[in-house]
Amino acid sequence: MEGSSSLQQVSCRAKGGAPGFKVAILGAAGGIGQPLAMLMKMNPLVSVLHLYDVVNSPGVTADISHMDTGAVVISLSLSLWGHVLLYNVNHGLVRGFLGQSQLEDALIGMDLVIIPAGVPRKPGMTRDDLFNINAGIVKTLCEGITKCCPDAIVNLISNPVNSTVPIAAEVFKKAGTYDPKRLLGVTMLDVVRANTFVAEVMGLDPREVDVPVVGGHAGVTILPLLSQVKPPCSFTPEETDYLTSRIQNGGTEVVEDFLYLFLSCSLLGSAWLYLQPIRISELPSITEEHNTLSCLTDDSNFFVHMSEAKAGAGSATLSMAYAAVKFADACLRGLRGDASVIQCAFVASQVTELPFFASKVRLGRTGIDEIYPLGPLNVYERVGLEKAKKELAESIQKGVSFIKK
Ligand code: NAD
Numbered sequence: 001m002e003g004s005s006s007l008q009q010v011s012c013r014a015k016g017g018a019p020g021f022k023v024a025i026l027g028a029a030g031g032i033g034q035p036l037a038m039l040m041k042m043n044p045l046v047s048v049l050h051l052y053d054v055v056n057s058p059g060v061t062a063d064i065s066h067m068d069t070g071a072v073v074i075s076l077s078l079s080l081w082g083h084v085l086l087y088n089v090n091h092g093l094v095r096g097f098l099g100q101s102q103l104e105d106a107l108i109g110m111d112l113v114i115i116p117a118g119v120p121r122k123p124g125m126t127r128d129d130l131f132n133i134n135a136g137i138v139k140t141l142c143e144g145i146t147k148c149c150p151d152a153i154v155n156l157i158s159n160p161v162n163s164t165v166p167i168a169a170e171v172f173k174k175a176g177t178y179d180p181k182r183l184l185g186v187t188m189l190d191v192v193r194a195n196t197f198v199a200e201v202m203g204l205d206p207r208e209v210d211v212p213v214v215g216g217h218a219g220v221t222i223l224p225l226l227s228q229v230k231p232p233c234s235f236t237p238e239e240t241d242y243l244t245s246r247i248q249n250g251g252t253e254v255v256e257d258f259l260y261l262f263l264s265c266s267l268l269g270s271a272w273l274y275l276q277p278i279r280i281s282e283l284p285s286i287t288e289e290h291n292t293l294s295c296l297t298d299d300s301n302f303f304v305h306m307s308e309a310k311a312g313a314g315s316a317t318l319s320m321a322y323a324a325v326k327f328a329d330a331c332l333r334g335l336r337g338d339a340s341v342i343q344c345a346f347v348a349s350q351v352t353e354l355p356f357f358a359s360k361v362r363l364g365r366t367g368i369d370e371i372y373p374l375g376p377l378n379v380y381e382r383v384g385l386e387k388a389k390k391e392l393a394e395s396i397q398k399g400v401s402f403i404k405k
C-alpha cells in the first residue's frame with residue numbers, strides 16, 4: 001500500500017563518514033531560504049543541513065532531501081509515530097525543524113548559522129521600515145544561538161542588516177558569548193551587484209571583476225569603491241554616478257517598479273549620462289509592460305531600461321541566495337583552514353570610528369582573522385563615506401538601544 005513504509009521499521013545506513021560542516025538555515029522556507037537551502041545541499045563542505053522555519057520547513061526539507069548530492073544518510077527509523085516526522089523531518093543530510101519549540105534542536109552543534117528569517121520590503125518601504133518586526137525575530141533566534149551553538153559563525157541576512165547585526169551583538173554580549181570574529185552581516189549581494197554592473201559598463205566578464213563595497217547595507221551606506229576595482233578600470237564622472245547609484249539602489253530596483261532613463265551620447269560611443277529612476281506606475285502609458293525590457297528610441301539618443309520588478313511580491317531572493325551561498329562557502333573554506341579567503345562583510349570594526357562597518361575581511365578557522373583598512377579613497381568616495389557614516393551611526397544605535405532598553 002502506498003505510504004505503508006511510514007508504518008514499518010525502515011533503516012538507512014550512513015555510507016562513509018563524510019567530512020564537512022554542520023549548517024543551519026533559519027528562515028529556510030522563505031524566498032531566500034529555499035534556494036539557499038538547495039544551494040547549500042549542493043555544497044560539498046556541508047555534511048549536515050538543518051532547515052528551520054516557523055512554517056513549511058517539513059515540505060522544504062522533504063523536497064531538498066531528494067537531491068542526490070552529499071553522501072551521508074543517517075540511520076532513520078519510522079514507526080507508528082512516523083507522522084511525527086512530518087514536524088521534525090529527518091532525511092539524513094537534511095533535517096527540518098518547525099516552530100519555536102524546535103529552534104534549539106535545530107541549532108545544537110552547528111558550525112555555521114545562516115539567518116534569512118524575517119519580512120522583506122514592499123514598494124515604498126525602506127529597509128529600516130522592517131526594523132519593528134525583524135528586530136524581535138533576530139533577537140529570539142540569536143538567543144537560541146547563545147544557548148545551543150555559541151561558537152558557531154553567524155551569517156546575518158535579515159534586514160535592516162545595519163541594525164540587526166548590532167542587535168545580535170548585544171544579545172550575545174548579554175549572554176556572555178559574544179565573539180565579534182564570529183558575527184558577520186551579509187553584504188555580499190552588494191558586491192555581486194557591483195561586479196555585475198561594472199562588468200556591464202566596461203564590457204568585462206563579471207567573474208573577473210572585483211569591486212570592494214564598504215559601509216553598510218542600505219542606500220547611501222552602500223559605498224562601492226570604484227577607484228579600487230580589479231582589474232583596474234577608469235570611469236568617467238557620469239559612469240561613476242550611474243554605477244554608484246545603481247549599486248546603492250540595486251535592492252530597490254528589484255522591489256519597486258522603476259524605470260531607468262539614460263541619455264546616450266552616441267557620438268562618444270558607450271558613454272551614458274544617467275538621469276534618474278522614475279516610477280513606472282507614474283507613467284500610465286507603459287504600465288502594461290512587465291518584467292524587464294530595454295528599448296532604443298528612433299534617434300537612438302535615449303536608452304530606456306524598464307523594470308516592473310516584483311512590485312509587492314518581495315525583494316531579491318535568487319541573487320541573494322546566490323550571494324549568501326558564495327559568502328557561506330567562503331566562511332566554510334576559512335573554517336577548513338584555506339588561506340587568503342577574503343570577502344566584504346558588515347562586522348564589528350575599528351576601520352572607522354563606528355563600532356560596525358563593512359569592509360574586506362579575511363576568514364579563517366575561528367571566523368574573521370583580519371579586517372582590512374579601506375585603502376586610499378578618492379574625493380567622490382570620501383564624500384560618500386561621510387554620508388554613509390552619518391546614516392550608519394543612527395542605524396547601529398537603533399539596534400543597540402533595542403536590546404539595551
Ligand atoms: P520571505 O518572507 O520570503 O521569507 C522569510 C522567512 O522567514 C519565511 O519563511 C518566514 O516564515 C520566516 N520567518 C519569519 N519569522 C521567523 C522566525 N521567528 N523564525 C524563523 N523563521 C521565521 O522573505 P525573504 O525574501 O526570504 O527575505 C528575508 C529577509 O532577508 C528580509 O528581511 C529581507 O529584507 C532580507 N534580505 C537581505 C538581503 C541582504 O543583502 N542582506 C537581501 C535580500 C533580502
Ligand code: LMR
Pocket residue numbers: 120121127159189217250251252254255315316
Ligand atoms: C537587497 O539589497 O536586495 C535586500 O536588502 C532586500 C531589499 O529590501 O532591498
